Amino acid sequence: MSEFVARDKEFESRVRKSFELQTLMSTIGARMTKVFPGEVEIELPYRRDLCQQNGYLHAGIATAIVDTACGYAALSLMPAGFGVLTVEYKANFVAPAIGDLFIARAVVKKAGRTLSVCSGDVVAVKKDEEKLVATMLTTMMALRNS
Amino acid sequence: MSEFVARDKEFESRVRKSFELQTLMSTIGARMTKVFPGEVEIELPYRRDLCQQNGYLHAGIATAIVDTACGYAALSLMPAGFGVLTVEYKANFVAPAIGDLFIARAVVKKAGRTLSVCSGDVVAVKKDEEKLVATMLTTMMALRNS
Amino acid sequence: MSEFVARDKEFESRVRKSFELQTLMSTIGARMTKVFPGEVEIELPYRRDLCQQNGYLHAGIATAIVDTACGYAALSLMPAGFGVLTVEYKANFVAPAIGDLFIARAVVKKAGRTLSVCSGDVVAVKKDEEKLVATMLTTMMALRNS
Amino acid sequence: MSEFVARDKEFESRVRKSFELQTLMSTIGARMTKVFPGEVEIELPYRRDLCQQNGYLHAGIATAIVDTACGYAALSLMPAGFGVLTVEYKANFVAPAIGDLFIARAVVKKAGRTLSVCSGDVVAVKKDEEKLVATMLTTMMALRNS
Numbered sequence: 001m002s003e004f005v006a007r008d009k010e011f012e013s014r015v016r017k018s019f020e021l022q023t024l025m026s027t028i029g030a031r032m033t034k035v036f037p038g039e040v041e042i043e044l045p046y047r048r049d050l051c052q053q054n055g056y057l058h059a060g061i062a063t064a065i066v067d068t069a070c071g072y073a074a075l076s077l078m079p080a081g082f083g084v085l086t087v088e089y090k091a092n093f094v095a096p097a098i099g100d101l102f103i104a105r106a107v108v109k110k111a112g113r114t115l116s117v118c119s120g121d122v123v124a125v126k127k128d129e130e131k132l133v134a135t136m137l138t139t140m141m142a143l144r145n146s
Numbered sequence: 147m148s149e150f151v152a153r154d155k156e157f158e159s160r161v162r163k164s165f166e167l168q169t170l171m172s173t174i175g176a177r178m179t180k181v182f183p184g185e186v187e188i189e190l191p192y193r194r195d196l197c198q199q200n201g202y203l204h205a206g207i208a209t210a211i212v213d214t215a216c217g218y219a220a221l222s223l224m225p226a227g228f229g230v231l232t233v234e235y236k237a238n239f240v241a242p243a244i245g246d247l248f249i250a251r252a253v254v255k256k257a258g259r260t261l262s263v264c265s266g267d268v269v270a271v272k273k274d275e276e277k278l279v280a281t282m283l284t285t286m287m288a289l290r291n292s
Numbered sequence: 293m294s295e296f297v298a299r300d301k302e303f304e305s306r307v308r309k310s311f312e313l314q315t316l317m318s319t320i321g322a323r324m325t326k327v328f329p330g331e332v333e334i335e336l337p338y339r340r341d342l343c344q345q346n347g348y349l350h351a352g353i354a355t356a357i358v359d360t361a362c363g364y365a366a367l368s369l370m371p372a373g374f375g376v377l378t379v380e381y382k383a384n385f386v387a388p389a390i391g392d393l394f395i396a397r398a399v400v401k402k403a404g405r406t407l408s409v410c411s412g413d414v415v416a417v418k419k420d421e422e423k424l425v426a427t428m429l430t431t432m433m434a435l436r437n438s
Numbered sequence: 439m440s441e442f443v444a445r446d447k448e449f450e451s452r453v454r455k456s457f458e459l460q461t462l463m464s465t466i467g468a469r470m471t472k473v474f475p476g477e478v479e480i481e482l483p484y485r486r487d488l489c490q491q492n493g494y495l496h497a498g499i500a501t502a503i504v505d506t507a508c509g510y511a512a513l514s515l516m517p518a519g520f521g522v523l524t525v526e527y528k529a530n531f532v533a534p535a536i537g538d539l540f541i542a543r544a545v546v547k548k549a550g551r552t553l554s555v556c557s558g559d560v561v562a563v564k565k566d567e568e569k570l571v572a573t574m575l576t577t578m579m580a581l582r583n584s
Contacts, residue, residue: 018199019199021198021199021200022197022198022199022204023194023195023196023197024195024196024197024198024204024206024207026195027195027196048169049169049170049172049173050169050170050173051168051169051170052167052168052170052214053164053165053167053168053229054167054229058168058170058210058214059209059210059213059232059235060170060206060207060209060210060211060213060214061170061206061210063205063206063209063210063213064204064205064206064207064209064210065206067205067206067209068198068204068206083199083200085239086205086239087238087239087525087553087577088236088237088238088239088526088555088577089205089236089237090234090235090236090237090382090429090528091234091235091236092233092234092401092402092409092429092431093231093232093233093234094401094402094404094409095402109384109386109424109427110384110386110387110424110427112386114552115525115579117384117386117427117526119411119427119429132401132402135401135402135409135411135429137382137384137411137427137429139384139525139526139577141553233379233407233431234380234409234431236382236528236575238547238548238555238575238577240547240548240550240555241548255530255532255570255573256530256532256533256570256573258532260406261379261433263380263530263532263573265557265573265575278547278548281547281548281555281557281575283528283530283557283573283575285379285380285431285530287407310491311491313490313491313492314489314490314491314496315486315487315488315489316487316488316489316490316496316498316499318487319487319488340461341461341462341464341465342461342462342465343460343461343462344459344460344462344506345456345457345459345460345521346459346521350460350462350502350506351501351502351505351524351527352462352498352499352501352502352503352505352506353462353498353502355497355498355501355502355505356496356497356498356499356501356502357498359497359498359501360490360496360498375491375492377531378497378531379530379531380528380529380530380531381497381528381529382526382527382528382529383526383527383528384525384526385523385524385525385526
């Protein structure tokens with residue numbers, strides 16, 4: 001599925017353990033649904049208390065799930081003993097974030113020793129149809145665990 | 147304070163009413179503390195349930211408050227009868243988001259008829275000292291209320 | 293090849309005519325090699341006088357060709373009577389831009405009435421091998437010709 | 439003028455020597471007009487052969503001068519023995535780039551050991567009046583000279 005090979009055989013458990021530590025993800029009800037080398041997927045059911053003024057999912061929450069997916073996509077390719085930090089991101093919001101479920105899908109575009117570049121999309125799902133609502137391009141940094 | 151003049155005298159109440167409709171802002175405990183023509187400030191006390199894996203405020207939440215501040219800074223300069231939508235943003239995270247309180251400050255850099263460009267910073271406050279943790283550059287769009 | 297359908301049958305000649313007006317493109321020696329609905333490709337042979345301090349192609353020139361490709365990918369889907377303007381872009385530089393030839397490939401991710409979102413890559417070609425050197429995410433605006 | 443202190447007393451000559459190596463800058467006729475710790479200014483007289491389809495300065499060229507100014511603003515604060523590379527940037531184009539002269543002004547927002555964040559503006563000058571045409575937010579990387 002992915003063209004990448006993980007350098008750490010334990011990459012999935014390492015990614016999932018770190019995700020469990022993200023209190024925001026449980027606060028908003030997000031689940032990590034896929035972890036492959038260089039690819040991560042996170043799902044978030046729509047909730048009325050996470051919205052902007054029109055009842056759409058707030059851009060910051062769409063950003064939070066796709067940023068998290070991008071970060072862990074990058075981490076999945078790093079050697080053991082490293083953590084990941086978001087250096088920066090850019091996101092475009094291309095349609096109102098309205099639907100029953102949101103899926104953030106992230107892939108690594110370039111895995112570097114220090115910096116990795118990832119891209120990710122957020123789609124809204126309604127009656128089994130997916131619609132692109134946001135797209136992100138981001139830089140992640142590897143940090144040796146202290 | 148601001149170099150801008152609002153075209154709608156009711157800009158502050160219009161901005162504050164829209165902010166009240168953002169359920170995410172009350173969910174996370176954010177308050178709108180300043181509304182001037184072309185300038186908005188939002189505060190968020192630190193909460194342990196809004197964090198990433200190291201206990202820092204999640205980038206998505208820092209983004210949510212500064213995006214919201216930027217959007218309302220843009221809206222404050224729009225004529226009555228218009229709403230605002232985030233087209234896109236880019237944010238850099240320059241220091242760990244750790245502190246007792248976070249303040250997002252946004253200003254309009256260019257107010258256009260359709261598109262406005264805003265910039266915003268997020269500082270972390272600890273013992274009355276402020277530290278820059280994130281900075282954003284964003285494009286906002288005016289939408290006639292239907 | 294492309295999933296898009298052009299609304300203007302003359303899209304290719306319209307795009308190529310506009311490209312011919314870009315004096316920068318002829319100054320640097322860039323050629324438009326492909327124009328499909330929603331997809332454009334531009335090639336630039338390496339030149340020693342377009343470089344940064346290490347002899348790599350300058351980021352601004354890599355940006356110029358992929359911005360131009362993105363803009364015309366967006367224009368290819370617009371109705372007759374419209375022109376295109378770059379609202380903003382973000383680019384990551386993932387490897388030194390060194391090679392005999394650079395190819396910028398752009399696709400439309402979301403075609404809107406006013407705003408379109410495009411993504412594009414720049415690859416460096418050396419001995420028939422391609423290497424990704426830059427990737428862009430951008431917002432383009434449709435402007436009615438006056 | 440600047441709040442920064444250079445760690446390398448020779449920062450100005452180091453920056454100017456590197457700028458001299460950028461062949462693109464002499465190709466387009468750009469001059470480095472100011473070098474302070476954490477601040478750099480570059481000027482470019484308008485030239486008809488650097489334009490997009492409407493006769494405005496091409497976004498890629500506006501980007502090239504402000505990227506270069508940002509990079510050298512970052513380099514001015516780095517210790518001796520380091521060079522600088524652009525990791526990524528985002529730029530907004532807020533008005534047509536038309537004028538007799540363009541000035542790119544860059545400042546460091548956060549100087550880090552590995553990564554620095556800079557912002558920069560490009561103004562167009564016409565009859566001694568300045569108008570903002572583009573604004574950039576960028577990440578620069580320090581690289582030890584080999």
